[in-house]
Amino acid sequence: MEQKDDSELTPEDLAHTHLPEQTMYKVQTPAAHSGDSEAVRHSPLIIRTNEFRLLYFELEPSGRIDWHTHVPGLDEVNLCLEGRAKYTLEREDGSHQTIEIGPMEFVYVPGGARHKIEVIGEQAHRSLSAAKFDTAARLEALEDESETENTDADDLEWQDALFVDRKRDEVVAKDETLVSK
Secondary structure, eight states, X not given: OOOOOGGGOOHHHHHHHTSOOOXXXXXXXXXXXXXXSSSBSSOOEEXXXXXXXXXXXXXXXXXXXXXXXXXXXXXXXXXXXXXXXXXXXXXXXXXXXXXXXXXXXXXXXXXXXXXXXXXXXXXXXXXXXXXXXXXXXXXXXXXXXXXSOOOGGGXXXXXXXXXXXXXXXXXXXXXXXXXXX
């Protein structure tokens, strides 16, 4: 078959010729398997590409993610799936804003904001966090342990369950125990 130059291609010809290899992935949450710590059921589950980041996490009752700050370009939107949580933001003047969310409620956390998350009540908090991916998305400043109480969430490993680099058209990281095609 003779190869056409791009100017001669029909819309049907173009449909897949300029796309990288197309593969879907199924990602299971570790909760489908088992839990591993007292306050945090498992390390947060991160799925990302060059353009976005999706994070799933669970906190046990009385669990929390202590004060931290994302890079200014990482605006975050969190959806509470189960349980209740209190999000506290510290403003530049030192004052605090606190919002409580329950199932199927969202909270917006602006990029660069110093904030923390605390579980309310006796039920675990499950949340889905979405953000436009920033190349330094997990560059955070956690508080010095001498200034705050140490929590299990302070020692979380933030590893990708799946990272697809769309610019290089390759899977950079894939947790084989959670991800399948």
